[in-house]
Amino acid sequence: MHNHETELEAAERRIRNIPRCGAAKLARMEESFLQLLQAIGEDPNREGLLRTPTRAARAFEFLTNGYRQSLDDVVNGAIFESDASEIILVKDIELYSMCEHHLLPFIGRAHVAYIPNGKVIGLSKVARLVDVFARRLQIQENLTVQIADALMKTLHPAGVGVVVEAKHLCMMMRGVEKQNSVMKTSCLLGTFKEDARTRSEFLSLLVGT
Ligand SMILES: [Zn+2]
Numbered sequence: 001m002h003n004h005e006t007e008l009e010a011a012e013r014r015i016r017n018i019p020r021c022g023a024a025k026l027a028r029m030e031e032s033f034l035q036l037l038q039a040i041g042e043d044p045n046r047e048g049l050l051r052t053p054t055r056a057a058r059a060f061e062f063l064t065n066g067y068r069q070s071l072d073d074v075v076n077g078a079i080f081e082s083d084a085s086e087i088i089l090v091k092d093i094e095l096y097s098m099c100e101h102h103l104l105p106f107i108g109r110a111h112v113a114y115i116p117n118g119k120v121i122g123l124s125k126v127a128r129l130v131d132v133f134a135r136r137l138q139i140q141e142n143l144t145v146q147i148a149d150a151l152m153k154t155l156h157p158a159g160v161g162v163v164v165e166a167k168h169l170c171m172m173m174r175g176v177e178k179q180n181s182v183m184k185t186s187c188l189l190g191t192f193k194e195d196a197r198t199r200s201e202f203l204s205l206l207v208g209t
Helices: 007-017 023-039 052-063 071-075 123-134 140-155 196-207
Strands: 079-081 088-099 105-115 119-121 159-168 183-190
Touching (some): 023 052, 088 159, 105 140, 105 196, 119 123, 119 140, 159 196
Antiparallel strands (some): 088 105, 105 159
């Protein structure tokens, strides 16, 4: 349907389609960013900053749009009957989230696997599901568990495995950790937790490119 649009057009369409937070909340965020500029000793009236509170509020609206989406909305109509009984892995899902301790981004990739139990979900929906939880204030451990739980709840599969690897700007920019350290978290449920063979198959799928 969207075959002919450019990357930029696709990005703009996604931004248009996010659930908005409403004018009142947007205005409060703008006011907060204005105060933040003043508090750090900036002049909000200098040319480069004139529209910054507005832009920053819009950016925050987008980065937190997961609060305004439900699982049902996202998976709506994309669950299909299937006899498949092998691991289905969606690898390298781009992930952008925000650390709830510092309001700074953490960015990386999610790998989501499950073993169907009669039902499968469209591949692109798995990425949408990751975004629902990533576009909130998060810590990586909770994000990983929430993605796994959501898939479990949606598909009732035999098992779910989620691995998230991410770099945290709150650590990198503040020099807290080695600059390129990647944090890895995982959540294994059902057969991925109970069955050693399933687990090792999952892990070997992650290693291979
Ligand atoms: Zn942080």
